[in-house]
Amino acid sequence: MASLAFSKAVPNFKLEVEARSGATAAGIRFHKRFEILVGANGHFRTGSLAGVRGVYKQYVPDGQWFRLAATVRGDAVEVRINDMPVVSYRSPDPIEPAAPTLHGHDAFRNLRVTPILEDCTTPPPSVDATSRLIADAALRGIPAADLHVHLKLGLTLEQAVAKSLHDGIQYGIAVNCGKGFPTENDAAALAFIDSLKGQPIFVAMQAEGREWVQMFSRRVVEQFDYVFTDSMTWTDNHGRRMRTWIADEVGRIADPQEFMDTLVDRAVGILETERVNIYANPTFLPDQLSKDYETLWTDARRKRVIAAAIKGGVAIEINNRYKLPSQSFIQMAKAAGAKFTFGTNNTGPNDLGRCEYGWQMVEACKLDARDFWLPKTPR
Numbered sequence: 308m309a310s311l312a313f314s315k316a317v318p319n320f321k322l323e324v325e326a327r328s329g330a331t332a333a334g335i336r337f338h339k340r341f342e343i344l345v346g347a348n349g350h351f352r353t354g355s356l357a358g359v360r361g362v363y364k365q366y367v368p369d370g371q372w373f374r375l376a377a378t379v380r381g382d383a384v385e386v387r388i389n390d391m392p393v394v395s396y397r398s399p400d401p402i403e404p405a406a407p408t409l410h411g412h413d414a415f416r417n418l419r420v421t422p423i424l425e426d427c428t429t430p431p432p433s434v435d436a437t438s439r440l441i442a443d444a445a446l447r448g449i450p451a452a453d454l455h456v457h458l459k460l461g462l463t464l465e466q467a468v469a470k471s472l473h474d475g476i477q478y479g480i481a482v483n484c485g486k487g488f489p490t491e492n493d494a495a496a497l498a499f500i501d502s503l504k505g506q507p508i509f510v511a512m513q514a515e516g517r518e519w520v521q522m523f524s525r526r527v528v529e530q531f532d533y534v535f536t537d538s539m540t541w542t543d544n545h546g547r548r549m550r551t552w553i554a555d556e557v558g559r560i561a562d563p564q565e566f567m568d569t570l571v572d573r574a575v576g577i578l579e580t581e582r583v584n585i586y587a588n589p590t591f592l593p594d595q596l597s598k599d600y601e602t603l604w605t606d607a608r609r610k611r612v613i614a615a616a617i618k619g620g621v622a623i624e625i626n627n628r629y630k631l632p633s634q635s636f637i638q639m640a641k642a643a644g645a646k647f648t649f650g651t652n653n654t655g656p657n658d659l660g661r662c663e664y665g666w667q668m669v670e671a672c673k674l675d676a677r678d679f680w681l682p683k684t685p686r
């Protein structure tokens with residue numbers, strides 16, 4: 308344990324230090340129960356408040372010095388990495404002041420701690436059922452990450468980052484890339500990546516249609532933190548290209564069994580060959596079939612899709628917008644060893660929640676930290 312020049316237990320202070328992550332975990336402890344991690348612990352990365360608020364992206368490579376700052380006002384903790392806010396947390400419980408201590412050999416230099424003297428008392432944060440689930444999950448190391456967020460219908464990057472920090476859910480912000488979308492080539496994809504530089508988020512490519520494989524170079528695809536796709540756009544055995552969420556393109560489904568077999572074939576093909584990380588909007592069915600979801604998704608069909616995801620190393624999204632896959636599907640996939648992510652696929656600011664369906668499935672299917680996938684960063 309390194310001791311500090313400033314060692315009195317004050318509730319409010321600003322701490323600035325240069326840090327680097329390395330082979331062993333290091334951290335900054337204060338107020339009895341808080342520790343800011345330097346280095347990884349399970350899914351939690353540098354900047355996380357251990358067991359409380361996760362940072363799931365590694366922003367600075369191991370071994371490289373960076374500026375780490377914490378502003379602590381009693382039960383309110385803000386963490387910044389190179390001036391970028393990564394955690395903003397209010398504890399619902401009263402704190403017990405304890406002076407900050409640094410733990411970890413060679414992980415720190417140039418420490419400065421300044422007390423904040425003005426009174427910082429504010430009313431405690433509101434706590435509801437979802438924030439309790441998020442807190443419970445953090446204790447168990449389950450990542451609170453919504454990896455399928457879109458800046459659409461006026462949801463700005465600033466609003467998304469503010470909501471992410473407030474809710475304690477890290478976002479992956481995705482651009483739709485493919486035929487008929489504004490992002491149809493490498494230059495447009497790179498412009499999107501550039502527009503999100505320096506933000507506390509993952510940057511994701513949503514690969515659209517089946518044509519995307521030919522439209523973007525591997526070099527550019529690899530600059531995204533991860534790639535996901537769904538099996539909602541495909542061409543059937545009669546040459547009909549359809550987007551399965553658009554009733555007019557689907558037409559009347561005369562033979563639901565044949566439709567399901569084709570859908571499963573396409574999903575398996577995508578998962579085994581397209582080199583994506585996440586299967587988004589999984590098991591989605593067109594409106595006219597969705598009421599028969601449990602029976603049309605026979606065990607045999609489920610097994611094929613789950614096996615293909617595992618074989619392709621593709622995580623299965625637990626989708627908040629469509630509430631998919633169903634609980635029984637997730638249970639089967641977990642038993643087979645599949646990995647999961649949370650994703651909302653919001654249409655704008657109003658339907659970006661707090662992964663409510665995901666937390667519900669964590670409880671119902673007893674998912675734990677090992678059942679979740681996160682991007683490896685830097686790639």
Ligand SMILES: [Zn+2]
Pocket residue numbers: 455457481513652
């Ligand atoms: Zn999407």
